[in-house]
Amino acid sequence: MTRTAQVVVIGGGQSGLAAAYHLRRVGLDFVVLDAQAAPGGAWQHTWDSLHLFSPAAFSSLPGRIMPTQAGRTYPDAQHVVEYLADYEKRYELPVEHSVRALGVHRDGEFLRVETDSGTWRARAVISATGTWWRPFLPAVPGREDFGGEQLHTVDYRRPQDFADKRVIVVGGGNSGAQIAADLAYDTDLTWVTQRPPRYLPDDIDGRALFDAATARRRALDEGRTDTGGVASLGDIVAVPPVREARDRGLLKASPMFTRLVPGGVEWSDGTRAEADAIIWCTGFRPTLSHLAPLQLRGRRGHIATVGTRAADEPRLHLLGYGDWTGPASATLIGVGRPAREAAREIAAEVA
Known part of the structure; x- marks a missing residue:
């Protein structure tokens, strides 16, 4: 069965939900396809003691301030899961869970999204699958010899x-x-x-990191000296x-x-x-295998972008993978601005 929407969002974590919020605001018809069985994205799979770098008020998606968590300045991962589930429900976002995107293909004026439960055709696709699902292990000699x-x-x-x-x-x-x-x-x-x-200095938290990343992106966009961003702080x-x-x-x-x-x-x-x-604890790589049919990836595994839009496929936007898809866009507080820009740009193109 093939269904249609103006926009298909792949990934229902924080980036996908921020995209959905702004797509709703610009009046587009869209669907969010999420491989997870329940709301919460990668946050529902983290270690027990993980908590945010920032207070709740500075860890919020667009339109909805994250409530504080009793007894905690920095909310834990379970609080984030509950917030994302409430966000999805509050805005009645059309998220289809337990749907895995297998491949995105060019199909005339459309992009065709093949999933494990059917096919979607869309005028635009937002990929928001993050990095958690692709852990990186370095090639260290003897790794196969270790017995533990x-x-x-x-x-x-x-x-x-x-x-x-x-x-x-x-x-x-x-x-x-x-x-x-x-x-x-x-x-x-x-x-x-x-x-x-x-x-970093003990008084630095996620809000300061977001400000540093934003200032760096602004400096680069304006041709000024690179501030170094977050990396300059620690x-x-x-x-x-x-x-x-x-x-x-x-x-x-x-x-x-x-x-x-x-x-x-x-x-x-x-x-x-x-x-x-x-x-x-050696990091992650972007989860982009579903975009392989488009043949867009460069030597470092990234897809060249202009803002959030893929440089070689203007109907595709990437959101939430790191600074290369928007300053601090892999964070709760940072994803809102590039999500808004992507939604507005798609609305202009579709119109």
Whole structure:
């Protein structure tokens, strides 16, 4: 069965919902296709202790302020899931859950979206599938030789699963720091980073990061000197659990090892550390396999964009994958502006 809509949004997480909100405001006919069985996007699959970098008021999608969470300055992931579910319901957004997009194809004046439950034809497509579903593992020698457990950020849930074990956490970003802090009390922890950890000042939170990313994009657009954006400030937001573990001396980072061995890891000088488990907090890549039929990806795996629009397929917009699809667009507070611009641009084209 083939159905039609002016716009098909692929992905029903925070980016897809922000797009839906603005598509509704410009009066377009659209549908949101979400592979997840329930609202909440990737937030419903994170580790138990994860919470936002910003207070609720500065972590909101367009049109609806996130309510505060009792007893918390920075809401946890479950609060975000509940907020997204309420957002979807409040605005009666046409989200079809448990629908996986398999491929987007050119079909004359339309784009054809093949899914595991039928076909859609649309004048425009917004891809908002994020990165959570494509974890990145570095090519480290000996990874197949290690005899213990190996996980990525996406697999980690709680420190109790590793109580009294020897655990190596790899990664000097926010995920690595937060998971290392989570494990610092009940495990024999080794935290490994590519370079010494760079903490942002303790009073910096997600709102300041959004402002920095926006200022950088504005400077680049106006031909001024690159401000460096968020990267100029540091790598790790010192949220309370990270700050506490750091101040207690529990977050001491070791340099990156050179290889894995059957019982652990080894550094270039021959030093070894034994481990029962290694958790790779080594980031993600954009989830774009459904766009492969369009043959748009460049050498780095990104699709060239002008704003949110694909440079070589003007009927396709990408939203929420990072700064290359809008300043801070992978964040709750940052996705609203590029979502609005994409909806307005699509409305003008469809009209």
